[in-house]
Amino acid sequence: MASPTDASRTTNTPHATDTSGATDASSATGTNTSADGTASAGTAAPILRLTGVSRAYQSGNGRRTALKDVNYSFEQGRMYSVIGPSGSGKTTLLSLASGLDSPTRGTVRFRGEDVAEIGLGRYRNRHVATVFQSLNLLTYMTAVQNITSAMEITGVKGRNKKRRAVELLGLLGVEDEDQHRKTLELSGGQQQRVAIARALACEVDILFADEPTGSLDQDTADGIIEVFRKLAHDDGKCVILVTHSREVADASDEIVRLKRGKLMTL
Numbered sequence: 730m731a732s733p734t735d736a737s738r739t740t741n742t743p744h745a746t747d748t749s750g751a752t753d754a755s756s757a758t759g760t761n762t763s764a765d766g767t768a769s770a771g772t773a774a775p776i777l778r779l780t781g782v783s784r785a786y787q788s789g790n791g792r793r794t795a796l797k798d799v800n801y802s803f804e805q806g807r808m809y810s811v812i813g814p815s816g817s818g819k820t821t822l823l824s825l826a827s828g829l830d831s832p833t834r835g836t837v838r839f840r841g842e843d844v845a846e847i848g849l850g851r852y853r854n855r856h857v858a859t860v861f862q863s864l865n866l867l868t869y870m871t872a873v874q875n876i877t878s879a880m881e882i883t884g885v886k887g888r889n890k891k892r893r894a895v896e897l898l899g900l901l902g903v904e905d906e907d908q909h910r911k912t913l914e915l916s917g918g919q920q921q922r923v924a925i926a927r928a929l930a931c932e933v934d935i936l937f938a939d940e941p942t943g944s945l946d947q948d949t950a951d952g953i954i955e956v957f958r959k960l961a962h963d964d965g966k967c968v969i970l971v972t973h974s975r976e977v978a979d980a981s982d983e984i985v986r987l988k989r990g991k992l993m994t995l
């Protein structure tokens with residue numbers, strides 16, 4: 730089992746041998762470089778590709794580079810963990826990949842199309858779901874309402890949205906009575922589970938989560954990681970998590986390691 734500290738891209742499971750496990754210095758060409766440095770052609774077209782992605786912020790009189798020239802390809806059917814020390818750029822990478830922010834340089838492509846061309850709002854609404862540290866729940870609505878309204882916004886088909894919301898909340902261990910309480914009244918851990926259920930309900934192609942197990946007890950955290958793994962392996966989604974948890978990293982198919990804004994290579 731790979732350790733979170735091994736390399737920028739570390740393949741973790743037998744799945745990793747199915748496709749190109751790789752440090753993606755050459756992702757612009759569609760070729761991945763494996764953790765041992767050998768290049769190999771990927772068997773699947775990436776659903777998401779970052780090419781030369783940098784993000785700098787104005788800081789006082791100068792500029793601080795949070796992410797520097799990152800190249801990486803993410804595929805469907807796989808679960809990724811983005812790891813690295815505090816301040817290494819993990820949340821920045823997630824924000825750029827999920828269309829919450831734009832890179833200062835470089836491109837983010839979804840199925841080959843620049844998300845700037847798709848439009849960040851459209852990309853976010855149609856193709857990705859996010860569970861970030863600020864959960865962005867509508868606190869005056871119940872847990873169920875938060876989920877059904879998100880399903881409406883993302884255009885999920887089917888009439889029984891409420892039943893699906895209840896099913897997902899149950900799966901994530903939110904008790905019946907809590908499902909119908911305003912999320913303002915729920916604990917931090919319960920709110921986190923509602924946010925995850927909302928993301929799952931939206932039936933998008935890519936799911937991003939920043940520290941999804943952060944405020945959960947071990948059993949609930951294990952259950953949620955299992956849900957994410959199934960989403961990737963059974964439903965073919967691309968799941969990208971930021972985590973400080975070794976367990977979460979070990980449960981993923983690939984580990985993306987950042988240090989001071991750069992992708993780490995061997």
Ligand SMILES: Nc1ncnc2c1ncn2[C@@H]1O[C@H](COP(=O)(O)OP(=O)(O)OP(=O)(O)O)[C@@H](O)[C@H]1O
Pocket residue numbers: 786787788793794795813814815816817818819820821822
């Ligand atoms: N809006 C901003 N303005 C200025 N600097 C920022 C901004 N957002 C992030 N940074 C800086 O960019 C760097 C990377 O931040 P980021 O939040 O991506 O790190 P992280 O790896 O997610 O950290 P943590 O594990 O502590 O959440 C940090 O030095 C941070 O101070």
